[in-house]
Amino acid sequence: MKAITLEKFGGVENFKIQNLPMPTISENEVLVKVKAFSVNPVDVKTRVGGSLAKELENDPPIILGWDISGTIEEVGANVTNFKVGDEVFGMVKFGQSAKAYAEYVAAPADHLALKPANITHPQAAASTLAALTAWQALTYFGKLKQNDTILIHAAAGGVGHFAVQIAKHLGANVIGTSSEKNKEFVLSLGANEHIDYRSTKFEDVVSDIDFVLETMGYENFGRSIDVLKPTGTIINLPSGLSDEVKAKAIQKGVNANFFMTVFSDSHDINTIASLLQSNILTPYISHQYSFEEIGAAHTQMESGSTVGKIVVLV
Numbered sequence: 001m002k003a004i005t006l007e008k009f010g011g012v013e014n015f016k017i018q019n020l021p022m023p024t025i026s027e028n029e030v031l032v033k034v035k036a037f038s039v040n041p042v043d044v045k046t047r048v049g050g051s052l053a054k055e056l057e058n059d060p061p062i063i064l065g066w067d068i069s070g071t072i073e074e075v076g077a078n079v080t081n082f083k084v085g086d087e088v089f090g091m092v093k094f095g096q097s098a099k100a101y102a103e104y105v106a107a108p109a110d111h112l113a114l115k116p117a118n119i120t121h122p123q124a125a126a127s128t129l130a131a132l133t134a135w136q137a138l139t140y141f142g143k144l145k146q147n148d149t150i151l152i153h154a155a156a157g158g159v160g161h162f163a164v165q166i167a168k169h170l171g172a173n174v175i176g177t178s179s180e181k182n183k184e185f186v187l188s189l190g191a192n193e194h195i196d197y198r199s200t201k202f203e204d205v206v207s208d209i210d211f212v213l214e215t216m217g218y219e220n221f222g223r224s225i226d227v228l229k230p231t232g233t234i235i236n237l238p239s240g241l242s243d244e245v246k247a248k249a250i251q252k253g254v255n256a257n258f259f260m261t262v263f264s265d266s267h268d269i270n271t272i273a274s275l276l277q278s279n280i281l282t283p284y285i286s287h288q289y290s291f292e293e294i295g296a297a298h299t300q301m302e303s304g305s306t307v308g309k310i311v312v313l314v
């Protein structure tokens with residue numbers, strides 16, 4: 001099978017398409033023939049030697065990727081919930097080496113859900129890590145309640161565009177930030193209000209926020225503490241917060257999660273599937289690439305200005 005290996009951590013020139021032996025499955029796994037996978041900021045961070053680089057290095061050859069959609073080709077002895085031919089999607093083995101930039105992936109059955117018939121494989125591949133992150137941030141790491149006001153930073157991005165839709169579904173009042181060019185997109189997702197972070201400091205126009213989904217890190221986290229109610233919740237996605245901003249959150253007494261980590265979960269991916277099926281959640285794919293264009297996909301991801309999701313067709 002074809003797979004995209006990384007010869008060493010660093011630039012996109014280290015990607016190489018290679019022929020490798022087919023993966024073998026354990027008794028709780030299925031073999032998925034991948035139709036599409038999605039690319040996330042963590043892929044880029046790992047490619048340059050951060051995030052999950054150690055986990056991948058310990059399982060050579062180095063192959064990135066966790067988000068897949070495809071068709072089941074083989075089923076492990078203990079798997080009862082899927083059969084050969086089923087169309088499935090999911091975030092596979094996040095935190096470990098899943099080797100998802102490949103034509104075939106060995107996936108734990110409980111990391112997958114049936115792909116809803118109303119969406120395509122690229123759409124399903126897009127609705128994995130980013131959608132699970134938004135869902136788990138708002139319902140597990142924090143508990144967004146009906147009529148809460150939530151501030152979602154980077155509302156036009158991969159996580160943000162799902163978070164806006166999920167927050168609306170949960171009955172919240174949504175304020176989303178992005179640059180002006182993505183204002184209409186953010187409002188079209190269901191946000192009640194939009195803030196152009198380039199022309200307006202959000203702390204000048206909002207206060208008494210119940211929940212902040214903090215997707216930028218660094219000083220953005222500290223400024224977000226200022227707009228929270230004393231009983232508010234802030235969930236941070238990027239790693240690397242300073243001790244100073246952490247102390248600020250602790251001092252204010254807000255419910256702060258300094259670095260949530262999304263996890264593969266059967267119940268949650270099935271919830272995402274049902275939200276997709278009922279059109280409560282709609283993924284937006286701004287960039288679609290071929291297998292051979294993986295370098296361009298990473299360069300786009302690295303730009304920090306991707307709208308919605310990036311998907312690679314296999």
Ligand SMILES: NC(=O)c1ccc[n+]([C@@H]2O[C@H](COP(=O)([O-])OP(=O)(O)OC[C@H]3O[C@@H](n4cnc5c(N)ncnc54)[C@H](OP(=O)(O)O)[C@@H]3O)[C@@H](O)[C@H]2O)c1
Binds near residue numbers: 133197307
């Ligand atoms: N801890 C976890 O489990 C976890 C899970 C998922 C993601 N993450 C992290 O969360 C972060 C966001 O992930 P993502 O997939 O949503 O990223 P993404 O898709 O690359 O986000 C891109 C978006 O960020 C917006 N943006 C850039 N600077 C901004 C600013 N100062 N204020 C508001 N929006 C801004 C851009 O909008 P404009 O073009 O309009 O500026 C763009 O639409 C990344 O650091 C990622 O690694 C962590």
